[in-house]
Amino acid sequence: SRGRHLSWLITDLPDFFTNLVVSAQLPSDRADELIEDALTHFRRKNIRKLSWLVQDEEEAGEMNEALLAHGLTFRESFSIEMAIDLATLLTDLPSVPGLKIIPVIDRSALRQWIHIASIGFRIGEEFEKVWYELVAEVIFDMRFRTYLALLNGKPVGTSQLFLSGGVAGIYNVSCIPEARGRGIGTAITLAPLLEARRMGYRIGILQASSRGYRIYRRLGFQDFGNLSVYLWENDCELMRV
Missing domain, CATH: 3.40.630 (Aminopeptidase)
Known part of the structure; x- marks a missing residue:
């Protein structure tokens, strides 16, 4: 409301x-x-x-x-609220062997995405159904792009891109605990931003947790609130x- x-x-x-x-x-x-x-x-x-x-x-x-x-x-x-001029985005980063980032394009993949995000954010499984019901009707709106990271075919990370007002917002960046420390969080953040830049967007924004702050600074994000x-x-x- x-x-x-x-x-x-x-x-x-x-x-x-x-x-x-x-x-x-x-x-x-x-x-x-x-x-x-x-x-x-x-x-x-x-x-x-x-x-x-x-x-x-x-x-x-x-x-x-x-x-x-x-x-x-x-x-x-x-x-911490952060922003970046996408023209300055750091892209010369090591690749992660076996990592593939795919778009979420149907409801089955969305349920999988929610499950992985719930693990990454330490949200109980009992909330997954509510989360799905909240987003299922709007998540495939053209302003949204939803991404799932696969490591050797296994889902390990998530992110979302929301496009509005000439700005590209990154949300719901997560990685399951056993896959952390390998560069997956960086990759799942970078991929949506590069897509936004290819679409002509110039500014990226996000809200950083203490865990993700170092990753975003490395990519070139600056604090603003x-x-x-x-x-x-x-x-x-x-x-x-």
């Missing part, structure tokens, strides 16, 4: 990962009202847990204080437990 100041994705699962609110800075004179209205809505929907993502800015202090005052807890600086995450649990639910 999307309002003027807030966007959210809510499911029926009691998990921080599957219920997300995203906001930039709220108007200072309405921040408390907007936060409380949103939380009241989630209580009525019996949402038990959610994560609230905030883009860090110099004037973010009031927003952070407002979230804390409404019972949310600061978890961490969730990711941060996202912080706050956690909320439904106090009404907690009182009934």
